[in-house]
Structures are given as C-alpha cells and as structure tokens.
Amino acid sequence: MKLAQGILFTERQILQRVDELAKQIEKDYQGRELVLCAILKGSIPFLADLMRKIHGDVRLTLIEMKSMVDGKHASILFTSSVDLSGKHVLVVEDIVDTGITLDYLMKHLEAERGPTSLKVCAFLDKPEARKVEVPIHYRGFTVPDRFVVGYGLDWHERYRNLPYITWVEPE
Ligand code: IMP
16 A cells, blocks of 8 residues: 555644634533543544643543454553543544444443543544444544545554645555
8 A cells, every 4th residue: 555645634724623623612511621532542633733722621531442453343452540420521533434443432431431421523534434323523524435544543553643634545
C-alpha cells in the first residue's frame, strides 16, 4: 500500500470543524462537569485540539482498546483511573468504522462505570463499513469506505503525524 496523492480534509478544514464541534459541546454541557474519555492512540491530535477549545469544567480519562483482526471482537487493554460514576461522559474516538470497538466500549462503560450520561464524539464516520449500529452525537466528517490516515489515524503505525486526512491505496 502507498499513500494516495489526494487530500480528503486539509489541516485548515480540520481545525475549523474541530472549533465548531467544541463550540457545540461547550454549549450542550454548560454548567456541568464533563469527562472526556479518549480512545488511544488515534484520537490524540483530535483530543488535544478539541479539549483546548472547550471552555468549562473538563476532565480527561484515557482508554486503550484492541480491535480484533477478525473484525468481530474488541477488548480493553488499559483504562486510566478517573471515577466516571455520576459523571457526564463523552467518548472521543478517531473513527467509527464497523462500530464494533465503540459498541463494546459503550456497553462496558454503561454496565461497569455508572455514568449519568454517555455520548460519543467521533472525528470521522465511515458509515458504509458499519456492522453494528452505534450512536454518534458529534461527528467531525463522514468519509468514504477507504483506509484513511493522518491526524492520528495510522496504517501499521505510520502516518499518524500527518496534519491532514488522506488515504492509502494499493501500489
Ligand atoms: P471499528 O471497526 O469501528 O471497531 O474501528 C476500530 C478502530 O479501527 C478505529 O478506532 C481505528 O483506530 C481503526 N480504523 C478503522 N478504520 C480505519 C481507517 O480507515 N484508518 C485508520 N484506522 C482505522
């Protein structure tokens, strides 16, 4: 696979969209304590840009997940220790593809961590690849069914550092 020549979303478009999302989130959670629950590692640039634009009482917890290669299972590798019970929790995800990872996490958080509210902010949504329906309350962009990279998203750990979104394609 090689990096495509085209760009799906430029750095400027991304930052503008993140700004819009942050404003909406700030408005919706005004006067409430919000815990951002970010899924490592792909959401790091998105999280960093988003959280700095949300003014208010914002806390952060990190979760690392493994999406299984068979495309049927997910599991949690690491959870940081912020107490989520009785909190307004917003899951921050890089991309929702099949939906399996997010579905697993949402069920786990509901069942084990007792949040008062639980919503999802996904930077990218790839609806054509969906296998499990999951709610997306805040969405950055919708992407076609391609393997996209950049702005935290990787292909075999490469390209996370690109400031824009592009895709990989066969050589
Ligand atoms: P899921 O298929 O919705 O469970 O996606 C799980 C994870 O796979 C996402 O959080 C990403 O880390 C990764 N992933 C899915 N599609 C892409 C893609 O197009 N580019 C890079 N990573 C992806």
